[in-house]
Amino acid sequence: MIINHPILGPRDAQEFVYLGDANLINRPDGLTASPQEMHDYVYLRTNPAGEHRELWYHEQGDRSWLVVTRNTVTHEITKVELARDVARQMGRSK
Amino acid sequence: MRYSGFRVIAEALTGHKGWKPVWRDPQPQAEYDYVIIGGGGHGLATAYYLAKEFKQARIAVLEKGYLGGGNVGRNTTIIRSNYLLDGNEPFYEFSLKLWEGLEQDFNYNAMVSQRGIMNLIHTDAQRDAFTRRGNGMILNGADAELLSRDQVRAMYPFLNFDNARFPIKGALTQKRGGTVRHDAVAWGYARGADSRGVDLIQQCEVTGLRIENGRIQGVETTRGFIGAKKVGVAVAGSSSKVMAHAGMRLPIESHVLQAFVSEGLKPLIDGVMTFGAGHFYVSQSDKGGLVFGGDIDGYNSYAQRGNLPVIEDVAEGGMALMPMIGRARLLRTWGGIMDMSMDGSPIIDKTHIEGLYFNGGWCYGGFKATPASGWCFAHLLAKDEPHKTATAYRFDRFMKGLMIDEKGQGATPNLH
Missing domain, CATH: 3.50.50.60 (FAD/NAD(P)-binding domain)
Incomplete structure (x- = not known):
């Protein structure tokens, strides 16, 4: 698979480390979240067959985190964003 | 209809006209x-x-x-019950015992073959870990045995015992493990x-x-x-x-795992061998093909097919363990979707x-x-x-x- 890095252009997926569902960006506040909320965040996944937004880390590149939109049935990648930009769009400071 | 040797002979003599669909x-x-x-x-x-x-x-x-x-x-x-933890080992040993009686139980030839499984050891720390796992297996009624380097060499002289990174120092084996059709x-x-x-x-x-x-x-x-x-x-x-x-x-996440089979070869590997350090495991089918695999591809997938980098990685594992595998040709690869749990x-x-x-x-x-x-x-x-x-x-x-x-x-x- 080729991941079209927003800064570096097309890169082989082998340069990246895969983490999983992009919702892992949204970690609840550990001091205020209920045990159930933390459990759901850490252990439960939507795991769709089809379009999936997921986190890839460019370990053998510029070490940026990306949010890749990829189809889990066809492996086709339709969108690649910097995770930083996605987090800021959601109102996060970084 | 019960299957038996007598039944096969009787059908052979009467033109195989008595066989019926196996299920409705x-x-x-x-x-x-x-x-x-x-x-x-x-x-x-x-x-x-x-x-x-x-x-x-x-x-x-x-x-x-x-x-x-x-x-x-x-x-x-592959069948085996070589787990360490209490939540797992009694279950997998129960499963292995069911495998041992399965063909008689359901009157069907599943070719259960207890040819043994061997997990290779490369370091002292790994030997300690495998000794502990073997003891855990024995405590739960399974069989386990540690093999020395010489014992492994007597069984599989062609392995790369002196690989610079992963020299083979022994193995943990479960002789009741094996393969099933x-x-x-x-x-x-x-x-x-x-x-x-x-x-x-x-x-x-x-x-x-x-x-x-x-x-x-x-x-x-x-x-x-x-x-x-x-x-x-x-x-x-x-x-x-x-x-x-x-x-x-x-x-749970769904991930794709690939598997591989080589062209048919003469008898080479009579058991199952795992090379955990190199992410490679192999057995030989009754038709002679080397059946082997390695890691999952590592990203969510429902595609029932994987990508080339893992094929390369698995082939490298095979070459590190048994260099002559490079002379064999790969016949087929395929993928299946795994429920990977947390x-x-x-x-x-x-x-x-x-x-x-x-x-x-x-x-x-x-x-x-x-x-x-x-x-x-x-x-x-x-x-x-x-x-x-x-x-x-x-x-x-x-x-x-x-x-x-x-x-x-x-x-x-x-x-x-």
Whole structure:
């Protein structure tokens, strides 16, 4: 698979480390979240067959985190964003 | 119809006119006592043991495609019970004992071959870890034996014993482990279930679960609504898709695992060998092909096919262990979809919906578990309580901190 890095252009997926569902960006506040909320965040996944937004880390590149939109049935990648930009769009400071 | 040597001879002398279809192709009834979703190894084993050991009941197995078309026909056919943790080892040893009596039990030749499995040791630390695992196995009634470097060399002189990075220093072996003809397991269970009145309904995809007042009423399918008092889901690989019909999110990701077979070779490897350090394991089929595999691809996938980098990685593992494998040609590669769970262990449990039961999360180790998985799931469906070897496989173990994490990786499904 080729991941079209927003800064570096097309890169082989082998340069990246895969983490999983992009919702892992949204970690609840550990001091205020209920045990159930933390459990759901850490252990439960939507795991769709089809379009999936997921986190890839460019370990053998510029070490940026990306949010890749990829189809889990066809492996086709339709969108690649910097995770930083996605987090800021959601109102996060970084 | 019972199979026997006498029967084969009798049929040979009468032109093979007496053989009958091995199972029926029934129309779905309006209602069943038990509906099992998934006509793979685990679903068929569940139906078989439910009908044979637990209940005289109306049972159906619903299969989206054809029987045994998923992972039971895609795995590398290995059976073993070489686990460390208390939540796992009694279950897998129960499974291995069922394998040992399986062919007599369901009167079908599944080619169960206890040719032994060997996990190679490369460091002193690994020897300590494998010694501990072997002791854990023995404590749970399984067999385990440590082999010296010379003992391994006597069995497999062609291995690369002096690899600079992973020199072979010995092995942990389980002689009762081995291989089984995987398709025949599905067929044997299917035939056994069918002959006990279970309806095996193929080309019947579940499109919804009908739930009213917190209780299952039945399943919506491409062949209409089928009522059911209890529904058991055994669709590993697609667990999240099916359970989403009940509004559930699971501690599971779907990943693709590839497997490989070489061209047929003369007898070379008489057991199963695992090279954990190089992510490679291999056995030789009765037709002579080397059957081998390695890691999952590592990203969520429902594609039933993998990508080239993992093929390269597995081939490198093979070359590191047994360099002459480079002379053999690769015949086929294929992929199957694994339910990768958050701690690397499966789930056999009730859900919060009354009458809906779940069996999944088998990671890439579901084949060896097939008999015990079926037995324990049937036990749960029939008695509403877990079998004594499967009490740890609960949904709430993540909430309670009771993970069964053999590898100690935490909630990273692609690393288990």
